[in-house]
Amino acid sequence: MTITVQIPTALRRHTAGIDRITCTAANLTEMLSTLDHKFPDLKPHLRDEAGQLRRFLNVYVNEEDIRFLGGYSYVFQEGDEVLLVPSIAGGK
Numbered sequence: 850m851t852i853t854v855q856i857p858t859a860l861r862r863h864t865a866g867i868d869r870i871t872c873t874a875a876n877l878t879e880m881l882s883t884l885d886h887k888f889p890d891l892k893p894h895l896r897d898e899a900g901q902l903r904r905f906l907n908v909y910v911n912e913e914d915i916r917f918l919g920g921y922s923y924v925f926q927e928g929d930e931v932l933l934v935p936s937i938a939g940g941k
Contacts, residue, residue: 850875852929854884859935863891877908877921880931894935905936 855869870887874880881902885892897903908915909932915923925931 850925850927850929852880852925852927852931854880854931855933857933857935859937860891860894860933863894864888874925876924877902877915880925895933903935907934907936908932909934 851871851873853869853871856864856867858868861868867888870884872880872883872887874883881895884895895903895906902908910918910923910925910929912930912932
């Protein structure tokens with residue numbers, strides 16, 4: 850499936866400023882592998898030491914949290930828009 854992955858501003862320093870890519874990926878695992886290959890510096894910000902999605906990274910597919918769509922078992926549909934949203938802590 851051809852999908853579009855939007856890279857948030859906070860992570861673009863690891864993608865040479867690229868804000869989105871179009872790729873073919875059937876699921877979250879394939880999408881992450883594509884991103885790992887295309888942007889090696891981005892990988893540690895997406896995956897933990899075990900290769901799993903980082904706890905504080907949210908993934909939305911067409912504005913729906915992928916966790917509620919089945920997570921790793923969700924099968925992308927043609928034209929899906931994927932947004933990566935890192936949680937950002939702050940305050941006093």
